[in-house]
Amino acid sequence: MKKKKICFIAQFPPPMHGLSKAVETLYNSNLSKQFDFEKVDITNNKRFLRNLIKIWKSKADLFYFTISQTRGGNIRDLIILKLLSLQNKKCLIHLHGGYYRKLVDFELQGWQKKMNYKAINNLAGVIVLGPALKSIFQGMINEDKIFVVPNCVDDVFLMSDTEFEEKVSAIFQKEVLHVLYLSNFIRSKGYPEVLEMAKREKERVATGSKKRLHFNFAGKFFEDSERQFFESYIKENELQEFITYHGIVDGQRKKDLLKQSDIFILLTRYPNEGQPISILEAMGNGMVIVTTNHAGIPDIVEDGVNGIVLSLDNKIYINTLLNNIVSIFRDNNATRMIINNRKCVEKKYKQDCYITNMHEILKLILREN
Structure with missing residues (x-):
């Protein structure tokens, strides 16, 4: 036939x-x-x-x-x-x-x-x-x-069961949790807010507290003005010890970044947003999700189940968000959310x-x- x-x-x-x-x-x-x-x-x-x-x-x-x-x-x-x-x-x-x-x-x-x-x-x-x-x-x-x-999630970017189990068992032994922004550098995707989170984390550490979070960025700059804003913000606020920019990642570099990261953040209001594959990749690789109730995201992420889902109807308070993220790991809710995410991806995505x-x-x- x-x-x-x-x-x-x-x-x-x-x-x-x-x-x-x-x-x-x-x-x-x-x-x-x-x-x-x-x-x-x-x-x-x-x-x-x-x-x-x-x-x-x-x-x-x-x-x-x-x-x-x-x-x-x-x-x-x-x-x-x-x-x-x-x-x-x-x-x-x-x-x-x-x-x-x-x-x-x-x-x-x-x-x-x-x-x-x-x-x-x-x-x-x-x-x-x-x-x-x-x-x-x-x-x-x-x-x-x-x-x-x-x-x-493409199979190549999904960590093995053994790697996942090792990540879950080791997460509460980590002194510094790694936050990941993996998307294009468009302001409505929310990367300026993540920069501000890094600034607030530095201010907290300056008071004598231990460093809790390190912020990893990866993605493409479509406009020179966005790259200049990003680099200037880091330089002016002396955030080099709190932020790492990994460039455009794929293949093994992307797999390694997904594996080492604990929290995925995408505070998107991007008008053309659909259902970000990056969120699904993070869910399948042992991360807590921090995002917004925008476009098709509510179909895949539920507040308190997968992580934190912020309403676009409300202002984002960075200090409150930082405290909420840390409390998820302090109160041992992170394990439940990470396991929920992994099961969800294996079943549907x-x-x-x-x-x-x-x-x-x-x-x-x-x-x-």
Whole structure:
């Protein structure tokens, strides 16, 4: 029997980020043995016309399309969706974020908004990252065509059971706990607040207390101004002994950083946020999570169960947050949270779970006429 062909219209790495990593994981999975995969890499917009030609000529049975959440990107997406519609091609879109509906309803001109509603209504299906994000497409497409597929932790970045057990047993013997910020350096992701936490920790130590926390940062700077702000803050406040910047990490360097860290922090208000893979990686690698109730995060992190979840409706008080983090470890709640996180990832967010979920949706849509 001839294999069904699926064409990926998506962003592939480089650069490496949550969306491109998820696409790469699916494309390189064992599903490529059951389906005939081909790809149109839309990362570089300079290749737009060439990509349109490839899409037009493709004989795929299904087009898997990761859509944008920007005005310009949306125009590109509408052109692609129109091209597929003219050929009566079946298309499944995957939204790796939480901003699309706000973009369409509040930022686009009337004609562009109408085109989005029409294009979405004609799709074979849409995928979101969590139940909290299903509302993005409600009213645009039938409810039974809205699917949920959470992100996953790639097997390569999941510590072994032995490593996890050793980490749990040793955590209360550590004099200094390691805090990790692993994300792009965008202010709405919350990295300035983590810098302030390091400053407050230094001030506390200056009064004669022992150092409790060391702050590790890793990720990409997209703007020189962000790098200058970050470096200047550290220099002006003399935080070199409290902060380590690891650059852009992947492979073994990333595995080592996940293994050594005890607390993961992402105080995000980023408008395009979906379901951060970095949080899932931290959960699977023995960390307490400190984050916000933003976008799809409430689907994966619960206050008091996984760690600390702050409401975006309230101001973040850094001293209070620091005290709450330390008290979790002092009161022995950290072990419970760390074990909860590990079990949660093993049950719902491992790589094979992601591939299985995607496989079921692909089979369902390809069966439909």
